Amino acid sequence: MSLSYSSDCSDLSDGETSYSLEDLQKMGIIENKVAEWIKENPLTEDDALLCLEYCDQNIGNRGNEIQAALTGNGNGGTLVTSTVFKFPTRNDVYFARKRIMETHTWAFYNPFGITVSGHLFNQPGQWVPLPQAQTIGTKVIQFLSDSKFTLENFEFFMF
Numbered sequence: 001m002s003l004s005y006s007s008d009c010s011d012l013s014d015g016e017t018s019y020s021l022e023d024l025q026k027m028g029i030i031e032n033k034v035a036e037w038i039k040e041n042p043l044t045e046d047d048a049l050l051c052l053e054y055c056d057q058n059i060g061n062r063g064n065e066i067q068a069a070l071t072g073n074g075n076g077g078t079l080v081t082s083t084v085f086k087f088p089t090r091n092d093v094y095f096a097r098k099r100i101m102e103t104h105t106w107a108f109y110n111p112f113g114i115t116v117s118g119h120l121f122n123q124p125g126q127w128v129p130l131p132q133a134q135t136i137g138t139k140v141i142q143f144l145s146d147s148k149f150t151l152e153n154f155e156f157f158m159f
Helices: 021-026 032-040 063-071 090-103
Strands: 015-020 048-054 078-081 084-087 115-117 127-129 136-145 148-153
Touching: 015 021, 021 032, 021 148, 032 078, 048 063, 048 090, 063 078, 063 084, 063 090, 084 090, 090 136
Parallel strands: none
Antiparallel strands: 015 148, 048 084, 048 136, 078 084, 115 127, 136 148
């Protein structure tokens, strides 16, 4: 089961531990299709997989826009599945986040309830509040060595 829709994103586990591909599958972080893709396309230590879990149905309904943003406009993501994207490096994930923050602000949230300039939402001259609840949960998986992977909670969509 890949990360997709969930009413509670807090069940995503995090840690400094290393995991096998089978562990990631058992934990529900990746589905069989992703595991097979990794076996056919071995990751290097630089590669990073960004896994998404849509926590907000309205944002999830616009998943195709998120996919296009992660894979287009120089953001460097390669589509593995509709919710898993490969990036050449961990830094590329950070750069994509920064660019998407400017173009897809509607997908972001802030737990403190901040407002952002309406020009980001085609509402010039207004201030628009961001949702306070998580919109998309994210994990980053990186290859460690000897078929082991690290798993990190990464708040990609927190503004």
